[in-house]
Amino acid sequence: xxxVSQHPSWVICKSGTSVKIECRSLDFQATxxxxxxxxxxxxxxxxxxxxxxxxxxxxxGVEKDKFLINHASLTLSTLTVTSAHPEDSxxxxxxxxxxxxxxxxxxxxxRLTVV
Amino acid sequence: AQKVTxxxxxxxxxxxxxxxxxxxxxxxxxxxxxxWYKQPPSGELVxxxxxxxxxxxxxxxxxxxxNFQKSTSSFNFTITASQVxxxxxxxxxxxxxxxxxxxxxxFGKGTLLTVNP
Numbered sequence: 037x038x039x040v041s042q043h044p045s046w047v048i049c050k051s052g053t054s055v056k057i058e059c060r061s062l063d064f065q066a067t068x069x070x071x072x073x074x075x076x077x078x079x080x081x082x083x084x085x086x087x088x089x090x091x092x093x094x095x096x097g098v099e100k101d102k103f104l105i106n107h108a109s110l111t112l113s114t115l116t117v118t119s120a121h122p123e124d125s126x127x128x129x130x131x132x133x134x135x136x137x138x139x140x141x142x143x144x145x146x147r148l149t150v151v
Numbered sequence: 152a153q154k155v156t157x158x159x160x161x162x163x164x165x166x167x168x169x170x171x172x173x174x175x176x177x178x179x180x181x182x183x184x185x186x187w188y189k190q191p192p193s194g195e196l197v198x199x200x201x202x203x204x205x206x207x208x209x210x211x212x213x214x215x216x217x218n219f220q221k222s223t224s225s226f227n228f229t230i231t232a233s234q235v236x237x238x239x240x241x242x243x244x245x246x247x248x249x250x251x252x253x254x255x256x257x258f259g260k261g262t263l264l265t266v267n268p
């Protein structure tokens with residue numbers, strides 16, 4: 037149990053377009069989902085925390101209009117990178133926390149390349 | 152505030168050597184969880200272990216062992232008889248619920264382990 041599926045695994049898009057990344061908890065309900073960004077050779081940086089049915093809480097320095105997060109159901113959260121630019125190229129990874137639990141489970145990550 | 156420090160940025164060993172990855176944490180909470188994750192070049196995070204703050208027993212799983220010491224706020228990870236396949240970035244992480252933080256996971260900066268044949 038506790039499987040989190042993230043899609044797509046990788047995506048290449050043109051500068052100025054938007055990209056949506058999905059994070060699904062396959063076999064549990066996730067009240068809270070977290071979105072991280074990781075630059076090469078660096079640690080994971082928390083971007084935002086989303087709770088089902090409410091607005092996401094963004095970490096300091098993360099543009100909420102740039103990185104739109106929607107957590108419409110207990111099994112799905114989406115991250116949309118709007119008007120992507122080459123500097124948005126990164127590895128994005130989500131995690132989902134089971135309702136009532138402390139531990140979060142990670143998706144496989146999405147490697148975004150903006151050209 | 153929570154903080155995880157992995158002082159070793161990179162470690163390089165020769166196969167079959169033992170290697171210890173250090174992790175020191177800070178938290179004001181009495182209830183917290185500590186984790187180790189492995190991140191191979193593919194990028195996915197592979198869960199290795201979880202330890203809660205009330206369980207100071209050391210753990211061994213095959214060639215892996217963990218030493219949790221609350222007195223020094225450390226949670227070190229040892230790989231015995233390292234293999235080339237152990238080459239990866241290893242992250243130590245901490246969860247607590249400080250001020251209703253939604254159990255956010257705080258990561259250390261990671262240690263890149265390279266095991267040479």
